[in-house]
Amino acid sequence: MILTVTLNAALDITYRVPRLRAHHSHRITEAIERPGGKGLNVARVLATLGHDTVATGLIGGATGAALRDQLGSYPGVADAFVPIAGTTRRTVGVVDASTGDTTQLNEPGPLVSAAEWAAFADRYAELLDGAAAVALCGSLPPGVPVGAYAQLIRAAHGAHVPVLLDTSGEPLRRGIAARPDVIKPNADELAALTGSTEPVRAAREARRRGAHAVAASLGPEGLLAITPDGAWRAAPPSRIAGNPTGAGDSAVAGLLSGLAEGLPWPDRLARAVALSAATVRAPVAGEYDEATYAQLLPQVRVSPHPAAA
Numbered sequence: 001m002i003l004t005v006t007l008n009a010a011l012d013i014t015y016r017v018p019r020l021r022a023h024h025s026h027r028i029t030e031a032i033e034r035p036g037g038k039g040l041n042v043a044r045v046l047a048t049l050g051h052d053t054v055a056t057g058l059i060g061g062a063t064g065a066a067l068r069d070q071l072g073s074y075p076g077v078a079d080a081f082v083p084i085a086g087t088t089r090r091t092v093g094v095v096d097a098s099t100g101d102t103t104q105l106n107e108p109g110p111l112v113s114a115a116e117w118a119a120f121a122d123r124y125a126e127l128l129d130g131a132a133a134v135a136l137c138g139s140l141p142p143g144v145p146v147g148a149y150a151q152l153i154r155a156a157h158g159a160h161v162p163v164l165l166d167t168s169g170e171p172l173r174r175g176i177a178a179r180p181d182v183i184k185p186n187a188d189e190l191a192a193l194t195g196s197t198e199p200v201r202a203a204r205e206a207r208r209r210g211a212h213a214v215a216a217s218l219g220p221e222g223l224l225a226i227t228p229d230g231a232w233r234a235a236p237p238s239r240i241a242g243n244p245t246g247a248g249d250s251a252v253a254g255l256l257s258g259l260a261e262g263l264p265w266p267d268r269l270a271r272a273v274a275l276s277a278a279t280v281r282a283p284v285a286g287e288y289d290e291a292t293y294a295q296l297l298p299q300v301r302v303s304p305h306p307a308a309a
């Protein structure tokens, strides 16, 4: 079983408008609501790939109930969320149909009490028993300690479960000091963490600070991985147009499923890049276009990178 953690779950709302213009009102041509937050998107992709998946995190209020309701209809994702008194947030992604660009608005999330956080930590420790790998994903809601991911990484390692961390800012900085097995920052997150805008230098610095392996997503150019086993660039055969929301989450699902299956790094990277590109072709985060995935997987170019691991 693969465990995903979404401490700041969200009801993701995607609006499509003909053309997005600041200071104007807009008619929405399509509205879609889905369970979201990065870990939940990862869970849905893992389940589609055929992995037994358990999704945990914090959830509450009317939004949380709506989210749970929908989660029940996703085969292969077991709901192990811990209830909280606060109300799960919403995020809104506005897709401009004239350009395909998406503007994202994310609420901060509910206030979590110390008792709720402690209840979650206990539940997480139980769930680690039987997990082949764990993904810790997304922002932290208010009230959750900023060192939360470091605490969860240490617990996973105590249970001999490998961890992938996908977050940003201070939770990432504190998290990598606890030596996660893999981090998957994007170029901006990596630059904010290390102060270097050059991805190879930044990825090496992140490893020096504690991450065992760094798989950095470079947008449409694919992934750069610097790992104890070697360094690689993995790129799709061509630029894929569409909505990139959730593409990073699908990359996480690709990397984590490959880790759980014991695949070598180049195969994990090919899977992550193909899934990520296939997600750009799907209208909402947490879903990917299966035909695009099957077509792209053998075409992803994975080449050793001269950067020393």
Ligand SMILES: O=P(O)(O)OC[C@H]1O[C@](O)(CO)[C@@H](O)[C@H]1O
Residues within 6 Å of the ligand: 008, 010, 012, 036, 037, 038, 039, 041, 091, 106, 137, 138, 139, 140, 245, 246, 247, 248, 249, 285
């Ligand atoms: O936890 P955050 O960093 O705010 O990210 C959450 C958001 O990111 C997405 O997962 C896309 O990656 C959305 O589904 C949305 O829920």
